[in-house]
Amino acid sequence: MPNIRSAAKRARQAEKRELRNKRIKSLVKTSIRNFEEALQGGDEEEAKNRLNQAVRQIDKAAAKGILHKNNAARKKSSLSRRFNQSATG
Numbered sequence: 483m484p485n486i487r488s489a490a491k492r493a494r495q496a497e498k499r500e501l502r503n504k505r506i507k508s509l510v511k512t513s514i515r516n517f518e519e520a521l522q523g524g525d526e527e528e529a530k531n532r533l534n535q536a537v538r539q540i541d542k543a544a545a546k547g548i549l550h551k552n553n554a555a556r557k558k559s560s561l562s563r564r565f566n567q568s569a570t571g
Contacts, residue, residue, distance in 0.1 A: 503548050513539040533565050
């Protein structure tokens with residue numbers, strides 16, 4: 483337990499921030515999983531919609547500083563590469 487009021491406030495803020503970040507990271511992971519399931523299902527139109535949704539979630543997380551911009555770019559590139567490979571092959 484912090485002895486100083488400002489430290490106690492910082493601890494409360496950190497806890498709130500941690501919950502918010504966990505929620506957004508979970509949304510990113512879920513959207514990626516939904517895309518992969520659609521890709522496995524073979525429905526190209528559904529996979530494209532899920533890819534767009536996943537990219538939006540990743541961009542939002544990067545804009546809020548929850549994901550580093552290079553991490554977000556790597557995730558988007560990987561998803562796009564998978565989609566393009568499935569579309570051509």
